Amino acid sequence: MVIMPRAPTAPPVPGRHALVPGPPVPGTPSPGAGPEHCExxxxxxxxxxxELQAMAADGVLTQLYQRGYLPPGSHASPQLRARAASLVVAPAIRQRxxxxxxxxxxxxxxxxxxxxxxLLVDANRRISSLRSVRGCTFHEVRLGPFDVVxxxxxMVSSPLRTAVDVAMHVDAERGVPALRALLARPELGVRLRLLRLAVEASPRVPHKRAALAKLAALAAEPAAPD
Incomplete structure (x- = not known):
């Protein structure tokens, strides 16, 4: 099965061998990604x-996450991963x-x-009605005005809030590599010194000491970011 590229001005023609993209994904593609990478x-x-699963098995599409698929070789940007994740969340609760x-x-x-x-749920909202949603785990938290993008x-936790939560709530085996990757991406704006201050400023919680130990381990690594 072959998917032919659409001409920019030509409307899609329904048919067995054509794909109709879902809603456009907000945001700007990463450098080097053409318009076709945003579908x-x-x-x-x-x-x-x-049928989409069968096309993925044939190499016509690549599964990004669950029900979201991309053309092979497409750049999986944060916007596209967020869009793929949103397909798992029922529209009725997506804004909650x-x-x-x-x-x-x-x-x-x-x-x-x-x-x-x-999925994080602000403490001001009721979480009991969400417990039956499949494929998700829910965590009642306090969210500040700069914690969400x-x-x-x-809606996704900001890079800094994500790093704080990973340090606090994820075991070292999985959490430290994720923290290292977050710190290694300058465009995310997460700095080790800022992350440490954010963790230290957090209220007294059971995992705070473990979080600081993770950050200390990262600081001790060669060429650790400031």
Missing amino acids: LYSPGALFSWP VVAGRMTAAWIYGCATEPDRLA SMGGL
């Missing part, structure tokens, strides 16, 4: 999920939850694909 394909009126912890680290390209989405149709 995420998901189940819809033209193709069902089993925030992708966080290792899910947010994955969205930023700093962790492996999560088995289940980690919006991308790809989903």
Whole structure:
């Protein structure tokens, strides 16, 4: 099966061998990514999920996450990963939850694909009605005005808040590599000194000492970021 590229001004022609992209993904593509890299394909009126899975098995598409697929060789940007994650979250609750912890680290390209989405719920909202949602884990937290960003149709914890949560709540085996990757991306604006201050300023919580130990281990590494 072959997908022919669309001419910029030509409308898509429905048919067995054409794909209709989902809603456009907000945000600017990463440098070097052309317009074709901004399309995420998901189940819809033209193709069902089993059909998209079959096309992925044939190499026509590449699965990004769950029900989200990209053309082979496409650049998986944070916006596209957020969009793919949003497909797992029911529209009715999408504005009530925030992708966080290792899910947010994955969205930023700093962790492996999560088995289940980690979703944060502000303590001012009720979490009991969300417990039955499948494929997700929910964490009741306090969220500040600068803790959340919006991308790809989903709210995501900011890079700094993500790093703090990973340090606090994720075991060292998974958390330290994710923290190292977050610190290694200048565009995310996470600095080790700032991260340490944020953890130290957090209220007394059971995992605070373990979080500082993770940061100390990172600081001791050769060429550690400031």
